[in-house]
Amino acid sequence: MMAANRLSFKNITALAPMVRVGTLPMRLLALDYGADVVYCEELIDIKMAQCQRVENEVLETIDFVAPDDRVIFRTCEKEKGRVVFQMGTADPNRALMVARLVEKDVAAVDVNMGCPKEYSTKGGMGAALLSDPDKIEAILKKLVTGVSIPVTCKIRILPSLKETVSLVQMIEKTGVAAIAVHGRFKEERPRHPVHCDYIQAIAQAVSVPIIANGGSLDLVKTNSDIENFRRAAGASSVMLARAAMWNASVFSSNGPVLLEQVMEEYLKYAIRYDNHAFNTKYCLCQMLRDKVESPLGKQVQAAQTNADISEAYGLQEFYQQTRDRLQARRDTMQKSSQPNRPVLDGDVITMAVRFQRREYPPQITPKMFLLEWSRKEKLEQPHYETVERSQDRAFQSTVTVAKKKYRSSLWEKSKKFAEQASAIVCLRVLGIPEGRIGEEDSGLVCKRKREERPEGQSKKLHVQEVETSEPAEGTNSERQHGTTPRARMKEFETED
Known part of the structure; x- marks a missing residue:
């Protein structure tokens, strides 16, 4: 009918x-x-x-x-x-x-x-x-x-x-x-x-x-x-x-509407619906036609991401606001469906956590803390493997420490953030400080380096020299109750 x-x-x-x-x-x-x-x-x-x-x-x-x-x-x-x-x-x-x-x-x-x-x-x-x-x-x-x-x-x-x-x-x-x-x-x-x-x-x-x-x-x-x-x-x-x-x-x-306005409206839709950057660029170049070699056209042709294209059209603020809104919606949905506790996914320990840059001092990151802890424990340097999801170009990273794998079940907007999230999972599972603002000084990183850099100082991060003798593992209470980082690592041991 x-x-x-x-x-x-x-x-x-x-x-x-x-x-x-x-x-x-x-x-x-x-x-x-x-x-x-x-x-x-x-x-x-x-x-x-x-x-x-x-x-x-x-x-x-x-x-x-x-x-x-x-x-x-x-x-x-x-x-x-x-x-x-x-x-x-x-x-x-x-x-x-x-x-x-x-x-x-x-x-x-x-x-x-x-x-x-x-x-x-x-x-x-x-x-x-x-x-x-x-x-x-x-x-x-x-x-x-x-x-x-x-x-x-x-x-x-x-x-x-x-x-x-x-x-x-x-x-x-x-x-x-x-x-x-x-x-x-x-x-x-x-x-x-x-x-x-x-x-x-x-x-x-x-x-x-x-x-x-x-x-x-x-x-x-x-x-x-x-x-x-x-x-x-x-x-x-x-x-x-x-x-x-x-x-x-x-x-x-x-x-008719001015072409500049038409292109801007098109780009807003491309940002809103996460259109692939190369498709966005192609369509804008078709609109530009004989102006494709103009300064704007050359900037569009050189762009590799929607963020680059947004900059060419002065839409950086709209782009960032849209990305933040979509990320907030993604966070809400993921957190409501995934528990914030360790879960064993095959041979990988996962948690639903995300790296929030504002929660850490400018020169401190979880990756830095994990690296220093690994050095003090005389372990191999943490190894990160990151994948990109084609559907929305989000990233997820898995870090291997002492032959154990850790990752966040949430996908991040960049490779760097994905690696930081996996480092957080490892640190939290093992009960190791991660360097957040307000966290008690753990001694893993120099206190001086936790403070804001003087103006003009090099951006290179300096960490405390590794001690030559292996420190005692955990506090007395942790050693008595088996809650040291090494003990926690054994909790998630799986057969080869």
Whole structure:
């Protein structure tokens, strides 16, 4: 039964699917400026079929995460009901598997049948499907009957108008909700004029909504041009790619917005939803176009992180505030689900602790205390192994001391903080001071060095010389009750 809120493709203006551009920040930006529907970039069915659906409570998104922890597709509540998932596929069964994976989180599913680039046509996908009508029919019928949301497709025109009309009429019979038509032949590129006469003839030959695409070069430069393109193509709706990529305010009926403001709004979305820095950089460079070699463009090109990009646009404060807010939310969720006590995870002792820089004097760190304690105990220097989580680029470190492993179960925003957190776990499990402000002087580090450095003094940290004789281990009470650091280490001994 057709739902009352089922997405309609009549009289709409849509953001076209664009590889590397149609990610969440750009889609939300287009919606803000007035787009009715937004398409994600083409995502290959084989990759999506391997993904796991994850509710990201920190970002408040739904993520489809690959086995290597890469987020392949990310969406959020703000675009639900208006986002179309476009897939690259040449297999009806795999197409259905992917469509069912995402159907609760998107408004419709689209099959790419028009992209002429090799990454799309290899394996019989994209424009390669245009020469295989039987496969087109099989894929679309499988989807239309197999999912509860609308199914659409996007094609290019064939060498003859007759062939094109015949193909579109066959597609209409599969039950699709709309057909997007890029008015160029497979071998043509954006520099070639769009064939509005073909789109017009197609629209007259079928009753299903036709979405005209391909007018960005010479037909659509402002919002008022969108309606002119729709009329020239005789189409029900219009889909914009490059015109929207260059300045998403083309969707706004209130007139164009300065590119600087558009880029800033895009970047805020990229920061808010932790968009990958290289994708953020790519999209901003596409917006800059001929200004990509300007001082701003060069700064963006040189950026390696979203923090670097934020600095280029003067958004350092927004970036830091957003990171702090997300980290606070992450901390709350992790602490509520994990006990702040030692837990044995395989051969690693874990605790839910985090390194807070403000809790320690500027020149003192837990790593320093752990290193000095290890030296005094004549143990090997602590060894740190750190991993980065691809999903959000957070870090987690494991420290090995006396053949025992320790780590925090919480993920940190930097490699250095992750190592400090693992050192804290080790120190707390063993009952060793960690150098926090207000902590009684343990003698592990010179008292003089615990005080603030005089102005101009070298930043190099100096620690107390190691004593030549091994000190007594623990206090008398600790030795009597077996609560010395060595005794605590034995608590977590495991078999080799």
